[in-house]
Amino acid sequence: MSVSTAHLVISLLNALVALVSGVSGVVGMARPAMALAEGESLNSGVVFFARAYAVRAVPLSVVMLVLLAAGSWGSLGPVLVVGGLVQLGDAAIGAARRNTGMLITTGGLAAVHLLSAQWLLSH
Numbered sequence: 001m002s003v004s005t006a007h008l009v010i011s012l013l014n015a016l017v018a019l020v021s022g023v024s025g026v027v028g029m030a031r032p033a034m035a036l037a038e039g040e041s042l043n044s045g046v047v048f049f050a051r052a053y054a055v056r057a058v059p060l061s062v063v064m065l066v067l068l069a070a071g072s073w074g075s076l077g078p079v080l081v082v083g084g085l086v087q088l089g090d091a092a093i094g095a096a097r098r099n100t101g102m103l104i105t106t107g108g109l110a111a112v113h114l115l116s117a118q119w120l121l122s123h
Contacts, residue, residue, distance in 0.1 A: 022061030084113035
């Protein structure tokens with residue numbers, strides 16, 4: 001794969017992941033009950049978690065999108081590592097809550113960030 005093709009694939013995949021994460025943060029703040037499993041009730045802890053997710057997801061997503069748009073490949077690698085580690089943390093939360101959908105989704109998002117970072121940092 002050529003470098004320009006790899007950059008295009010990395011840009012598209014990570015822009016999608018950043019958008020999913022950022023939009024999830026905004027939607028979670030607006031409708032925190034969406035994160036609940038059936039039968040769980042909305043309480044102050046759920047609202048706090050939704051806000052805590054958003055205050056890190058939205059700025060991180062914006063930074064990623066700006067770096068991707070600017071083609072700042074050298075700066076993007078470390079930011080993708082951070083984003084991937086954050087997604088792994090979300091996957092761990094999903095596993096602890098027995099939320100298979102969250103575990104699989106955030107695990108996949110982590111893989112996109114971390115594999116992209118690995119490629120950028122090694123080329």
